[in-house]
Amino acid sequence: MKQYRLAVVGATGMVGQEFIKILEQRNFPVSDIQLYTSDGSAGKKLYVKHQETIVKEINHESFAGMDIVFFSAGTNVSRHFVATAVRAGALVIDNSDAWRLEGDFPLVVPEVNIEDIIRHKGVIVNPTSPVIQMVVVLSPLHRVNPIKRIIVTSYQSVAGAGLTAIEELTTQVRQVLDGQPAIPRVFPHQIAFNLLPEVDVFMDTGYTKEERKLLEETRRIMHAPEIEVSATCVRVPVFIGNSEAVHIEFTHPFPPEEARRILSHAPGVRVLDDTTVSLYPQPWAIAGTDECYVGRLRKDSAFKNGLAMWIVADNIRKGAALNAIQILEEIIKRDWLVPGG
């Protein structure tokens, strides 16, 4: 089996580290792995397959001979270095925000639109985490009964804002319990025992960019520009895992039992739904696992042809690192590594 030379940009971040862990867990065929950073953590040693590997500062010579480069070091780093990696002949999976709303790089969730990879030009974009878990669950339903409208409200963990956000929640919780003021650094206000309806920047429409991405990316990934989407994204004091309350209007009536049957066979989906024993997805319980979990499935009381449901996934795994690796696995399986190949 062919082995690949791989670089991880943002290797010391939460998503970078999870990416390396998943490569190992899934025995991804790697012959060489290079770890890069841009945040001053160069020189740090990380273990990859029990081998000490030194993290290096990224530069324009970092990508020579690489087959695959995974970027998860923020928008600026991607804008600055992705073109260099492509010119060096590598396939790039970009987990930044640089080309999610603009550009024509394919935005891919393997369970939903793997066919979009065929037109890749060397860069494939990993979608925003709350979008990934939602389309994995909604896409199999949309195929049998087209979706007209989605109202989605999120309950997003601090992990999406990185390791410093995890530390901030921990520190602030201790400060509050000790009767001390909680000092915000990563988030605009205290996150401990609080809620912030602000994820990513605000736009002129009054929506945040995260909320806008739930509209734009959902349409692009599902190839459904006609779907109306409205989102409210909220940061909650949870470490890992994004949750979503989703209320959907379909074209035709959708009996909940029929939806449950379809979802119980859908790739990447796990139904956890038995209200008689309080069984439903919880972020604490599913952190560290791979599936998109769905529960609280019921006929919606506000839409004639509606369903309501509760969707939870690990935002660092399926919402970021795992989705990227699944894209790579599909590409390798199909021998699509070379653009137009």
Next chain:
Amino acid sequence: MKQYRLAVVGATGMVGQEFIKILEQRNFPVSDIQLYTSDGSAGKKLYVKHQETIVKEINHESFAGMDIVFFSAGTNVSRHFVATAVRAGALVIDNSDAWRLEGDFPLVVPEVNIEDIIRHKGVIVNPTSPVIQMVVVLSPLHRVNPIKRIIVTSYQSVAGAGLTAIEELTTQVRQVLDGQPAIPRVFPHQIAFNLLPEVDVFMDTGYTKEERKLLEETRRIMHAPEIEVSATCVRVPVFIGNSEAVHIEFTHPFPPEEARRILSHAPGVRVLDDTTVSLYPQPWAIAGTDECYVGRLRKDSAFKNGLAMWIVADNIRKGAALNAIQILEEIIKRDWLVPGG
């Protein structure tokens, strides 16, 4: 000014204690206050207007000579004792679930439907907390542009489940930070750093009773049986304050600036909405205050005539104790204390 003889049933609970605090803060005209409990805390001493007052075990002789009785000791206590209090000649404000979905006692939010008190038969029901804050904000908008549909998802604090729930969150947070397992007692699963899409019991429809109340009570209070409502209610690791993401379809277009103008003059409402400085309501910031706060006001991207917004209020004050006292103040002002009076 006439002074009233008042009894509080459930005086040692969170809502009961807040009720007593607000009576003092607002100088409610009380000549005598009796404190009752049913939870084994009889004998406990509480201070009311700097006077030590002993909490007594409730019984069927507790209400002799009382003008007003406030019940906040759970559904069973209300079902067992409210009729006795009414027969003893008292006006009852019931903060339990006993008659929220059934019966024809008026369900009242003073800013919205104070006129419904006129037909009271001795019992007035305090609505469910997430309903109160939502109708205070939506009612002034509905009056100028009828609402057709509401999708509301809640972020409800543990305070709604009482003092033991506050203790449970505190204890579990410490357990998690210390690397210990968190033991659930009040809630069905761990609430620290977690989310539970289960508030109140599940019904056959797949909705919880709390979600059902957001539909039924909203229609009753707003006198609008035609409004479609769908809710997802979620318990979050926040001590006090309920938050709601609300997406609304109106009959006609509703410019957000027009809604903001109306809300800035609406009784009981405070607009906190300036995204340029991350100003929006947060439960931590507004706990202990009286208003229903609204922010994140914007044109909804999924409904042609829609608005989206974020509503937060202290669920123990406006969501419970304060609303009850505001009802009493209106009754006294109008001299409606005696049924049919």
